[in-house]
Amino acid sequence: MSLLDSVSKAIETKIDELDKQVEAEQAEADRRMAEAENEKAKADIQSQVKKNIEELQGKMDDAKKQLEEARDASEERLQHLKKVFTGS
DSSP states (O other), X not given: OOHHHHHHHXXXXXXXXXXXXXXXXXXXXXXXXXXXXXXXXXXXXXXXXXXXXXXXHHHHHHHHHHHXXXXXXXXXXHHHHHXXXXXX
């Protein structure tokens, strides 16, 4: 597997993980909303969930941008991205 393939796979794996976190966040919000006793509690939940999902989506957008950049990156940049996404 080439370095580009390795980096691309690592970034795609991270994007998938973040997508699953968004889904889990939404499921938890749905559960909490069902248990909320009043409108204030529901509004607080919605606000927190929106913030969390926006943060996760921002991370996904960053990872997607890095995936695009990796396709044209130098060997040195690919090595850096590999370290960022795989820790090795």
